[in-house]
Amino acid sequence: MSDETVGNQITGKPVPYRGGGFLPKSRKIVAPIVFILIIAFWEWGCRTGFISPLILPAPSEAFDAFMNLVNSGLLWQHLAASLQRLLIGWFSGTMLGIIVGTLIGLFSIARSGLQPLVSAIFPIPKIALLPLFIIWFGIGEGSKVATILFGTFFPTVIATYGGIDNVDRGLIRMGQSFGLTRMSIIRKIILPGALPAILSGARISAAIAIILLVAAEMIAAEYGIGAYILIAGSLMATDQLITGVAILSCIGLIFAWIIGKAEKYFLKWRA
Amino acid sequence: MSDETVGNQITGKPVPYRGGGFLPKSRKIVAPIVFILIIAFWEWGCRTGFISPLILPAPSEAFDAFMNLVNSGLLWQHLAASLQRLLIGWFSGTMLGIIVGTLIGLFSIARSGLQPLVSAIFPIPKIALLPLFIIWFGIGEGSKVATILFGTFFPTVIATYGGIDNVDRGLIRMGQSFGLTRMSIIRKIILPGALPAILSGARISAAIAIILLVAAEMIAAEYGIGAYILIAGSLMATDQLITGVAILSCIGLIFAWIIGKAEKYFLKWRA
Amino acid sequence: MDLSLRHITHRYDEVEVLRDINLDIEQGQIVCIIGPSGCGKSTLLRMIGGLERPASGEVLQLGEPPADCLNPLTYIFQDFALLPWRTVEGNISLVLENHPLDAAAREEIIADVLARTKLSDFRKAYPRQLSGGMKQRVAIARALSVRPAVLLMDEPLSALDSQTRELLMDDLVDLWEKENYTAAYVTHNLAEAVRLGHKIVVLSRRPGEIRDIVEIDMPLSARTTENAELEAIQKRLWNLMRDEARAADMELLDE
């Protein structure tokens, strides 16, 4: 073999390389650099007057507003109020959503009756319903929590029954073939199988909950990040506005991180 | 074979059936019946005073409000104004989103720099930014379209690069192995492969666009379904409010139907 | 316990899938069912196990299953059907949890079947960590854990690469040598059929009818790879099926 190889060596040319690529990698360090550059440019723009204070406050001003909030102790009051609403609303919306979604996923009656109702109500902008919510749920915590609950309920329902629909029917047949009871099949096969979809639904509903926080706190809220943003908006205090928005962003990132952790924990069986 | 069978026939008992189920079917007729029942009950509740007019107007009142809108010719003005904003905002947001999503899906630089930015900005409630939007984009159509554009841009970006990430790498390697150019691979393999994800992103962004219509028309809008709802809300004219919300719902259903048709057409190659 | 299929006919909506199938599966026998794609083999096996009801005809259990049998008719599936969120032992305990067994008894069964399938070291592994062959071994262990009277296997090896297939086929033969289980074994692979089957049932194209039943008397242990008699049977079966297989392959799947 090698003799021949040596003999032909002169005429050989390497096979041209034509693979690779199409696998963009995100380099971790780039993101912070981009953020820092953007903020630096923004600060520079504001200092030089290139960006008028009317258009955007300087990041440093927003930071001052944030420090004011911290020093006055108001930050904790706002955060506590908002987090309480978020957690209660989101948790109960998600729980109810999982229950109703499971019913739709399992029973023909529920599917026939509830699914079209859910599809019809889901896209209604909650903000349009605020006046009715005030009448229905009062101006206390009720209507605020209800707004968030309403907003998170529907996507959870849809994610849950979608997840159940996608559970491998083969696994269910397997359960039946081993004589598992209906309850066992639901508990041990269907719900765990739908869990990835439910968790990714939770990710979406958490984002929606935060977005609706601002709407919810339009109703008679004294404290709360949403209320803080609304006051800032009505006073045209753009520094406070930016601060409030940044706080919401952070809450969003933290929620996403927690759900990511939950996914890692509950779905550790995945590849 | 059959002799033996006959001989044993007496001792045989049928194998117990244990399959089936877990395939809820939605019966088409149930949905309209449920809707009609709900509306009938609601109407009955309002007529008998069981539901106070403060809590909810009767469906017939909402229908009267709707007929007023039709007869006064204002419906078309509102619809035209809203549809124009929706279409321009949604279309440009989607197009830009597809472009940026494709860049993130294909290039490491774009992915490193833009992806974290998109993740950070996506969850910011647009409604909180309205005061800034007015300053940035004015009070004309600009800021309204911008609100919708902003809202639809981010989910489209995420859907697009998610779709590109999920394109079977085997197909791309196949393209390379046949010496296809980079452009051919992008045009003929990657984009068609990401199309299902892009279309389902369009479904979501259409829903978001409709939700944001109300927020967008908070800005100095004279005509538009969102403006109509806002005026109704501020006058506590619940009949008009319900009418407006129902119209938005219908727009949502029509959009979803159109996208469904587009999916059927473009994805006819799917099972 | 024997099984007897009597005049089984089935249709899905307008499509007739099976036509008048009569078949006996006797205790201690492996019955292989072969036939072209889409002829209704899987449907037939689902009926034998009670997962589907035939349009007409019936599947009878003749005699009682052994007293210690937890699930007389037990499947092994082509795609393994393991719960990805349970470990190897979790997947086995799943099918025991519904039975009135105390924890110690359950643990004993699990340890026993894992040992018999040489899986004891993989107790805590998740399915994603296992190769295809190992997954199917877990499925076999699970099936054995309920002490089945009849094993129903739907192409249990066809998702595996051919070397693993070879290894698992040896394992199935070894197991049969020890336990003499009864089985209905659906396959496309004629080599498998002649290796494992005491009786080979050849189905025609859809609607599946029994074209032939070939009985092979040679003991399983004697069926090594170089065996002219088996080769001859395999060749005969292939000639019987070749045209139908080709025709089944050339069919458009929808429209």
Next chain:
Amino acid sequence: MDLSLRHITHRYDEVEVLRDINLDIEQGQIVCIIGPSGCGKSTLLRMIGGLERPASGEVLQLGEPPADCLNPLTYIFQDFALLPWRTVEGNISLVLENHPLDAAAREEIIADVLARTKLSDFRKAYPRQLSGGMKQRVAIARALSVRPAVLLMDEPLSALDSQTRELLMDDLVDLWEKENYTAAYVTHNLAEAVRLGHKIVVLSRRPGEIRDIVEIDMPLSARTTENAELEAIQKRLWNLMRDEARAADMELLDE
């Protein structure tokens, strides 16, 4: 055109996958590459086709490919790699569109390869409408359409059921009889290897090294199923590989 692999060594991060592979693929020969799971067969084939770069060593083209050859090194993949959104003819025209051919010439090539793979009736069908065997026939037609100098096949039959595999193997033999194509053919299946290979390369477990190269002189057309000589070779190969196959199967896939 021959291919020559010289001192190919490859590693992914810390894992050495291939070690010092030297191999020649001569014109008109089918070289089968066998080895246990994960030993680097697919990696090696990707290197031969220029889809991956070896850490060290090189793959050389000796001599020029025929002048009418559009894509000298052409793959046929295990999973067919058909674009689901293109019809049969669309999938073939995909690989022609990049070449300076006018529409008539393209049409002629397409009609020709469809006829040679007996697919003319399925021109307008989408992949989802086709059985696995038909899909792989489309992939073969696509590969033939670019008039390859060497066909690189990575387990082309292992996603098919065994009857279809049998049929397609016959087709590959017929095709070779007519066209004498050159090929590198990766497989797990020893029966395929002894049926198709002029030269069978046996790789060891990871890191893959060449353990043995078996040359079979018997013409392909003479290799029918009942053939003692081939049986013997197959048995020998299996004995060579059995333990490694078992060990590869028992490995945990991650952690």
Next chain:
Amino acid sequence: AAADKITVGALRFTSHAPSFVAFEKGYFTDEGLEVEFKFFQAAQPMAVAIASGDVDFGVTAISGGLINLADKGAIKVIGGALQEEPGIDGQIILVSKAAYDEGVTSPAKLKGRSFGITQAGSSFHYMASKIAEKEGFSTSDMKLVSLQKVGAIIGALKSGQVDSWSIVPHIAKALAKGPAVVQIGMVADYIPDYQVTTVFTSTENAETKPDLVKRFLAAFSKGADDFNAALVDKTAGEEGATAMVELIHKYVYADRPIEKAGPSIRNGAMRVNKGAALNLTNVTDQLNWFKSEGLVKDSITIETLVNTDYVETF
């Protein structure tokens, strides 16, 4: 010369009538101004629109947002519009029936009660503070409930979820006619010279286009005079009043028949200052109140907010 094009921001409220009158009667044209109206749902975006240059002139209550925009150098108050005046129906203090039944029969009893406002720093907030001050308790003794929108407050008041509110007469009177809401006082009794709304423009207009501003104010004042005569002083007779209502109806409550809209328009008529004179004393008081509530920076002076070059001040 060709007419100067200007954009005037307006709400579809009776209080914006002077602009409508000036437009309809051609007073703007007489001053060589070609006016285009931009209609808003709320005062806040109008202030922002003037800051961003989309709108040239507007009329609205002084709010925290307005002051902050002035502080950013974007807008200036240049004149006065609506004014509380004892003897003329002004803003009315309302309570819910439930609260009334519990004994809240006069503003003095509002201590410890809830009071509806749109947002912190709105005119409602100011009125509540002033009522509290005069009755001898502090703002924090009342529970201020921000509900963002007038409609939301109406709903909350009707359903008894907020106890009290103060609002312009046409809305107040309509509400008080219903069973759920009772009138308990007048804002004029607490802030007798309340400069409810002011005329404002962008700083750029105020400082670089004095001529344009003067012409606008002149036309606006003429409109205001006609409006006062017809609906406030009622010196133009019933005929004049009817004609005025018809004119305003083109802009306000246009979707309701005139029989229904007419009374609301008449009810809403409050005095608009002659010559757009500005009650600087009250505006200063308002500014100081905003500062004391911590809603605007202490460093803001009345000069930052108001440009006194154009109208008479008092």
